[in-house]
Amino acid sequence: MSELYATAIFLFAMFALLGGSVWVGLALVGVAYIGMELFTSRPAGDAMITTIWTGASSWTLTALPLFIWMGEILYRTRLSEDMFRGLAPWMRWLPGGLLHTNIAGCTIFAAVSGSSAATLTTVGKMSIPELRQRGYPEYMIIGTLAGAATLGLMIPPSLTLIVYGVSINESITKLFLAGVIPGLVLAGLFMTYIIGWHYLRPGERPKPEPSMSFARMIKDSRFLAPVMALVFIVIGSMYFGWATATEAAAVGVIGALALALVQRSLTRETFFASLMGATRTSAMIALILMGASFLSLSMGFTGLPRALAGWIDSMDLSPIVLIAALTVFYIILGMFLDGISSVVLTMAIVEPMIRQAGIDVIWFGVFVVVVVEMAQVTPPIGFNLFVLQGMTKHEISYIARTAIPMVGLMVLMVVILVIWPELATWLPDNVRQGPRG
Amino acid sequence: MSDWSPFLGLPLWVWLFVIPTALAAIARLQRARLMPLLRRIWRVLDAVYLASGVLAAVFMVMILLLIVAQMGARWAGITFEGSTEFAGYAMAATSFFALAHAFSRGAHIRVSILLNLNSFTRMWLDAGAMLVAAIIATYFARYAVKTNFLSEMLNDRTQGQDQIPEWVVSFLSMFGTAPGNWGAIWEKTGDAWIYTPVWVPQLPMSVGTVLLAIALWDHLIRLLVTDETAIKGETVE
Numbered sequence: 265m266s267e268l269y270a271t272a273i274f275l276f277a278m279f280a281l282l283g284g285s286v287w288v289g290l291a292l293v294g295v296a297y298i299g300m301e302l303f304t305s306r307p308a309g310d311a312m313i314t315t316i317w318t319g320a321s322s323w324t325l326t327a328l329p330l331f332i333w334m335g336e337i338l339y340r341t342r343l344s345e346d347m348f349r350g351l352a353p354w355m356r357w358l359p360g361g362l363l364h365t366n367i368a369g370c371t372i373f374a375a376v377s378g379s380s381a382a383t384l385t386t387v388g389k390m391s392i393p394e395l396r397q398r399g400y401p402e403y404m405i406i407g408t409l410a411g412a413a414t415l416g417l418m419i420p421p422s423l424t425l426i427v428y429g430v431s432i433n434e435s436i437t438k439l440f441l442a443g444v445i446p447g448l449v450l451a452g453l454f455m456t457y458i459i460g461w462h463y464l465r466p467g468e469r470p471k472p473e474p475s476m477s478f479a480r481m482i483k484d485s486r487f488l489a490p491v492m493a494l495v496f497i498v499i500g501s502m503y504f505g506w507a508t509a510t511e512a513a514a515v516g517v518i519g520a521l522a523l524a525l526v527q528r529s530l531t532r533e534t535f536f537a538s539l540m541g542a543t544r545t546s547a548m549i550a551l552i553l554m555g556a557s558f559l560s561l562s563m564g565f566t567g568l569p570r571a572l573a574g575w576i577d578s579m580d581l582s583p584i585v586l587i588a589a590l591t592v593f594y595i596i597l598g599m600f601l602d603g604i605s606s607v608v609l610t611m612a613i614v615e616p617m618i619r620q621a622g623i624d625v626i627w628f629g630v631f632v633v634v635v636v637e638m639a640q641v642t643p644p645i646g647f648n649l650f651v652l653q654g655m656t657k658h659e660i661s662y663i664a665r666t667a668i669p670m671v672g673l674m675v676l677m678v679v680i681l682v683i684w685p686e687l688a689t690w691l692p693d694n695v696r697q698g699p700r701g
Numbered sequence: 702m703s704d705w706s707p708f709l710g711l712p713l714w715v716w717l718f719v720i721p722t723a724l725a726a727i728a729r730l731q732r733a734r735l736m737p738l739l740r741r742i743w744r745v746l747d748a749v750y751l752a753s754g755v756l757a758a759v760f761m762v763m764i765l766l767l768i769v770a771q772m773g774a775r776w777a778g779i780t781f782e783g784s785t786e787f788a789g790y791a792m793a794a795t796s797f798f799a800l801a802h803a804f805s806r807g808a809h810i811r812v813s814i815l816l817n818l819n820s821f822t823r824m825w826l827d828a829g830a831m832l833v834a835a836i837i838a839t840y841f842a843r844y845a846v847k848t849n850f851l852s853e854m855l856n857d858r859t860q861g862q863d864q865i866p867e868w869v870v871s872f873l874s875m876f877g878t879a880p881g882n883w884g885a886i887w888e889k890t891g892d893a894w895i896y897t898p899v900w901v902p903q904l905p906m907s908v909g910t911v912l913l914a915i916a917l918w919d920h921l922i923r924l925l926v927t928d929e930t931a932i933k934g935e936t937v938e
Contacts, residue, residue: 285816285830286837287809294837309844317848317906321793323785326768329761329795507772510788514768543758544808547799551809554796600812644814 267567270302274566288605289548292555299562306565312558319557320550323510324430328549330513331421333542335377337520340538341529343491344390347372350488352394353481356473360458363400363408366391367458370412371419371451372488375495376520378423379545380603380640383416384409384651392656399470403666404461406656410648410663411670412454414637417603419447420499421513424603424636427549428629431556431611436509437502438692439629444499445687446630449680453673490526494519503695549604556608563612573616583621584682590614591635591678598639602647606636630688631681638674641667717839721918722832729925739926746919747805753912754802760795760905764788783863783897790863790902797909801916807932828924835917842910849907853877853900864894865901873901 277298281291293312300308319325347369355364369387377383388409395405417424420440429436462469498516501507507515524530563569576586597606618628640648643664652663681687705713728735767788774781803809816826851857853874871890875883923931 281833282812283815284833285811285813285826286834287804287811287830289809290834290837290841291811293841294833297837297840309840310848312841313844313848313906317793317903320796320906321789321902323789323792326764326788326792329792330765330768333761333765510768511772514765514772517765518769539758539761540754543754543761543795543799544803544806546761547757547796547803548808548810550796551800551803600814602810605810 271566271568274299274302274568282601287551288601289551289553289555292552292559292609296555296559296562299559299566303562303565303567308562311561315557315561316554319430320554322430324436325426325550325553327421327436327508327510327513328423328426328430329542329546330510330517331378331426332423332545332549333538334421334513334516334520335379335382336538336542336545337517337524337530337534338373338376338491339382339386340534341520341524341527343373343527344369344386346487346527347387347491348390348394350485353476353484356476358455358459359462360455361400361462361470361473362391362395362398363404363458363461364455366395366405366408367412367451367454370409370415371447372491372495374415374417374419374447375499376421376491376516377416378421378426380413380416380637381647381651384413384648385655387413388652388655398473401468404458404468406652406658406663407666407668407670408454408458410641410652410667411673412451413648414640414670414674415447415451417637417640418443418450418630418633420444420502421509421516422633423549424607424633425629426509427553427604428607428611428632430553431560431608432615432625434625434629435692437512438626438695440499440509441503441691441695442626442630442688443633444691446634446677446681449687450634450674450677453677454670457669457673490523494523503691505695552605552608556611559609560612569613569616572613573620576617577620581621583623586617586621587623587631587678587682590631591675594632594635595638595642598636599642599644599646601639603633603636603639606639607632624685624689626692627681627685627688631678634674634677634681638671641671713843717843718836721835721839725832725918725922725925728922732926736926739922743919743923743931746915750801750805750912750916753798753909757795757797757799757802760791760798763791764795767791783859783861786859786861786863786897790897793902794905797905798912800909801912804913804916805920805932824924824928827930828921831917831921831924835914835921838910838914838917842907842914845903845910846907849900849903852903853898857899859897859899861897863897865897867891867893867895870895870898870901873904 274295278291278295281294282288286294296312297308300306300311348365351365351368352362355362355368358364366387369391370383373383373386377386391409392405396402416422420443422440422443425439425443426436428434429439494516497519498512501515502509502512521530524534594606594610597610601609615625618625640646641664643649643660646664649660649663649667652658653660656663707713708716728739767784771781771784771788774784811830816822816830867890871886874886878886920931
């Protein structure tokens with residue numbers, strides 16, 4: 265059988281299994297098995313378990329369930345109410361007013377949770393009714409929320425970055441720190457968009473908020489102080505090298521539990537609900553990672569990654585053209601797959617390619633997160649769209665239309681990252697030396 | 702097919718793939734008659750998935766405790782030998798034990814674009830996907846169990862510095878031996894700590910993947926018998 269023919273079967277099997285709605289993790293195992301049978305005489309099953317066991321029992325991965333758990337605990341507390349009350353006094357002065365609470369709220373929650381859907385629900389639950397009541401236009405409320413919630417994937421802790429780091433064997437701490445500044449820049453872009461709306465569409469402004477004393481502002485923002493403290497402890501301990509990513513996650517879980525306890529929102533039910541919820545989400549991602557580790561083993565035998573890397577090399581592309589091509593590729597992939605699946609599915613092929621082209625892998629991690637973020641808000645499969653549909657009862661198509669400007673801003677973010685790569689690489693390069701990890 | 706040696710007169714793949722598929726077909730054809738029996742089995746299985754999910758949660762708490770202990774030890778200047786290995790084992794245990802529970806609650810993701818086309822695909826594409834997934838999961842479980850047995854036979858030990866008490870190993874090996882030989886196991890057991898035999902942390906892998914395979918066949922049968930999926934999905938986790 266010719267090599268080309270076998271490759272065609274391999275790729276067809278991948279589309280058939282994933283498109284045929286087989287669960288992603290198991291579909292990857294199936295595709296990898298077919299690849300092993302086609303391209304090598306090594307016993308597939310034994311090689312599969314050796315690879316999967318090594319991956320599934322690795323120390324690096326332990327950051328994943330703990331960060332998920334931390335987000336789950338805070339998701340079930342009264343944090344969302346406090347967030348609106350604490351942020352509103354500061355945002356009312358900005359042009360665009362309380363719409364900024366969507367962005368600021370998502371940024372803060374993103375810094376304690378690695379999931380975009382949890383960020384969206386926590387912030388939206390509170391901000392949608394409040395903003396509607398004050399007469400902000402619906403398309404701005406929904407659009408900015410859909411866009412800003414994707415920050416959950418970028419600002420550490422980020423599940424997508426953990427998965428990326430595990431797939432290519434890079435330091436999770438470095439990846440997390442790389443995500444901080446681009447995440448804030450993207451949040452800045454979203455806020456600029458709201459300010460732009462304020463000046464360009466003066467007719468849509470709601471009436472200004474009544475004035476408020478400074479003492480009252482300080483008093484109301486006390487609700488936010490504990491969460492901000494938690495954010496600084498978790499990110500700071502990684503930056504100063506006091507803790508590895510996993511240890512920072514453990515501190516985060518304990519901090520979140522303490523916060524919920526002080527708030528008196530930690531009941532027996534919420535504790536167990538957060539624990540079981542985190543267990544399920546972590547098992548979901550673990551199964552995808554298991555499939556992905558077997559697939560990258562099998563991919564190695566197919567010779568596809570090497571061939572593609574060689575092809576890219578022979579074309580003598582500039583890195584910018586390569587990045588542009590990959591952006592388009594990930595946007596298309598993201599229309600059908602969620603972020604984590606697209607990362608694990610492509611890494612085996614893309615990693616040799618980018619290393620060949622001399623692109624920094626830490627920088628590339630941030631780039632990948634921005635492009636898969638877009639996938640969250642682009643139809644037909646955009647997870648944030650589904651969540652927002654559930655919350656607002658709008659049509660998917662309407663929500664997707666309101667989010668189009670946000671996708672534009674994310675494309676702009678990719679351009680900014682290409683022009684100033686230091687945004688992503690400066691912080692991790694300056695991290696203090698600490699424990700391994 | 703040397704890897705699929707006969708078991709009770711039939712090749713292993715017949716037992717693992719053909720018989721469950723046949724059972725699913727029979728359940729579909731005789732669904733009215735089998736329903737009362739099946740409902741009882743489903744109740745038991747649901748409890749089993751939940752129990753394994755709870756066990757997974759226990760191991761997740763264990764990861765947290767291990768890491769806190771490790772940090773504490775570092776600040777106190779004590780070395781905690783093998784803490785990273787233990788955290789890794791707990792990680793594997795929490796992932797594998799939770800697989801079936803996560804599946805039955807709809808936590809595992811898939812591309813559902815074709816599934817939602819119409820009611821025909823919702824039923825039959827789902828059934829097809831479950832059959833394929835069940836076969837893959839069974840294959841996965843079969844090799845997980847095989848590797849687990851091999852690790853025990855070859856007496857594979859950890860590469861790290863982690864040690865566990867010998868009695869834990871003896872206690873776990875009781876489940877794999879006839880009661881007549883239990884005395885022999887305990888006679889050889891001292892109160893020493895030994896480098897972790899790899900088969901011990903691999904047990905959750907065997908149990909978890911077998912449960913996932915069972916859960917998939919089980920949900921395939923539920924779908925075929927009741928015409929609707931038994932996966933209780935949650936919109937947001």
